[in-house]
Amino acid sequence: MLLSKAEATAKKILSEFGLNEIGILTSTELQTIIQARGAYYEEVELDSMDGRIVTFNGKSVISINKNIVGTGKKRFTAAHELGHFELHKNIQPPADTQYELCNWYQSGSHEKEANDFASELLMPTHLFIQECKGKKFGPQLIKQLAETFQVTHTAIILKILKANVHPVCVIATKKNKIKWWKLSQSMESADHEFIPGWTKYKLRITSNLPPPPDSVMGQFFKSNKSLETLQEIDKSTWFLTHPQDNLVMLEYCNYIRDYDFGLSVVWED
Numbered sequence: 001m002l003l004s005k006a007e008a009t010a011k012k013i014l015s016e017f018g019l020n021e022i023g024i025l026t027s028t029e030l031q032t033i034i035q036a037r038g039a040y041y042e043e044v045e046l047d048s049m050d051g052r053i054v055t056f057n058g059k060s061v062i063s064i065n066k067n068i069v070g071t072g073k074k075r076f077t078a079a080h081e082l083g084h085f086e087l088h089k090n091i092q093p094p095a096d097t098q099y100e101l102c103n104w105y106q107s108g109s110h111e112k113e114a115n116d117f118a119s120e121l122l123m124p125t126h127l128f129i130q131e132c133k134g135k136k137f138g139p140q141l142i143k144q145l146a147e148t149f150q151v152t153h154t155a156i157i158l159k160i161l162k163a164n165v166h167p168v169c170v171i172a173t174k175k176n177k178i179k180w181w182k183l184s185q186s187m188e189s190a191d192h193e194f195i196p197g198w199t200k201y202k203l204r205i206t207s208n209l210p211p212p213p214d215s216v217m218g219q220f221f222k223s224n225k226s227l228e229t230l231q232e233i234d235k236s237t238w239f240l241t242h243p244q245d246n247l248v249m250l251e252y253c254n255y256i257r258d259y260d261f262g263l264s265v266v267w268e269d
């Protein structure tokens with residue numbers, strides 16, 4: 001897999017610290033790397049933001065909101081700010097909220113680069129692929145990967161797409177409006193078998209319109225009740241169909257109520 005500049009930078013840092021093959025970065029190692037690279041790390045009270053980096057007179061301070069709930073979110077935010085430090089030396093990135101951290105493909109190129117960096121630092125692609133090998137795809141795997149790599153479910157879903165470990169479609173919705181979607185590329189399996197990507201599938205959705213009402217995501221936005229996050233759906237819910245198509249698909253929706261933001265993964269069982 002071809003690495004972007006941001007991913008290659010993360011990989012280089014891991015290898016400089018001799019951590020490339022060891023496995024998953026601990027939170028202490030992450031803080032040590034940040035300090036060793038030359039930025040000051042602190043966990044403080046921050047008003048309505050998760051993290052920020054401030055550079056003044058050549059000194060950078062990475063501040064993470066100490067009230068962030070969940071190790072995964074805190075780690076990803078810290079790695080994201082380190083990404084800004086490594087990649088965007090001459091700009092002052094805006095403060096980061098969870099929305100920038102989730103809304104990967106829409107938050108501008110600097111935010112995407114910082115997220116790509118964080119993703120590769122905390123979930124090195126070769127280790128991620130290894131962890132997925134031979135396992136059945138589904139919410140259970142997403143949960144297991146989130147525990148192994150100590151990151152959020154959102155970060156795992158986006159890594160699944162990026163590392164191309166299983167053919168899926170990922171759709172992001174904010175305030176009941178579709179923001180972006182991505183389909184898996186074609187891939188070669190571990191046994192060198194060709195697995196066609198999903199770019200052959202045509203989605204029947206429009207940007208900035210609500211998700212289909214019968215999709216799991218659509219149900220989340222309609223209802224305040226807690227819902228089954230995994231459901232069997234008909235292919236025609238999201239895609240244009242042909243008579244010979246297998247119509248059964250699965251949809252798993254990870255909905256963050258605080259941000260009114262949903263990320264759906266759709267796949268064939």
Ligand SMILES: [Zn+2]
Nearest residue numbers: 093096111114
């Ligand atoms: Zn950022």
